[in-house]
Amino acid sequence: MRSTRHLGEYRAGNSMVHRAPLWLKAAVVVVVSGGTLFAARPLATAAAAALVAAVYAATGLLRELPRPLRLMWPVLVLIAGFQLWHAGAASAVTVAGNIMVCVAAARLVILTVPVPQLLDGAVALVRPLRVLGADPERFGLALALMLRSIPYLLGSASDVRDSARARGLERNPRALAVPVVIRAVAYAQQTGEALAARGIGEPERGLKD
Numbered sequence: 001m002r003s004t005r006h007l008g009e010y011r012a013g014n015s016m017v018h019r020a021p022l023w024l025k026a027a028v029v030v031v032v033s034g035g036t037l038f039a040a041r042p043l044a045t046a047a048a049a050a051l052v053a054a055v056y057a058a059t060g061l062l063r064e065l066p067r068p069l070r071l072m073w074p075v076l077v078l079i080a081g082f083q084l085w086h087a088g089a090a091s092a093v094t095v096a097g098n099i100m101v102c103v104a105a106a107r108l109v110i111l112t113v114p115v116p117q118l119l120d121g122a123v124a125l126v127r128p129l130r131v132l133g134a135d136p137e138r139f140g141l142a143l144a145l146m147l148r149s150i151p152y153l154l155g156s157a158s159d160v161r162d163s164a165r166a167r168g169l170e171r172n173p174r175a176l177a178v179p180v181v182i183r184a185v186a187y188a189q190q191t192g193e194a195l196a197a198r199g200i201g202e203p204e205r206g207l208k209d
Helices: 022-041 042-058 069-087 087-112 115-132 137-168 173-197
Strands: none
Touching: 022 042, 022 087, 022 115, 022 137, 042 087, 069 087, 137 173
8 A cells, every 4th residue: 555645744854843842833833823814815814825825834844834735626616616706716716825824824733743743732732621521642643643533544545546547547436535535444343353353442341330
């Protein structure tokens, strides 16, 4: 299976951004994303985009910046087109641009923080909710499975598309959708069986027994 790097994976480095603590990176992402969305102006969007691009350059990861566009551009075109028709060019640029800024800013955290640290940070964030019945460890496991599954599913879709193109079926929705669904279901079943074999995710039986 060909790996995919559209969403990002950790890139080792010694830049200031790499060395910054996770909480600080997350706070900056929230401030930049929230401020850009709240301002809702093309100038603010452009300024945020320039800032994010400058940070990517400072970390030596500028070539990673456009990668998500390979997946997102159809959705962005649809959103921008609707906004252009409904509210004008300024709204189209602002809405589509803000989505790109938020995704790029969040992705930079993934690129500069090892996955174990990301998971530990997420579990620590959920831990105060334990009093409400939340299970931080299960949340961390679910997040780890998601991070592992998304690249697999994207790579699977890419492989199916290449295979369909080789058979001249790249325009056949059935030839594209059915194999992806079958692979996704098989992957989910394999993951569930692996978890069950380790006694993870099974309901408590103490009261019932």
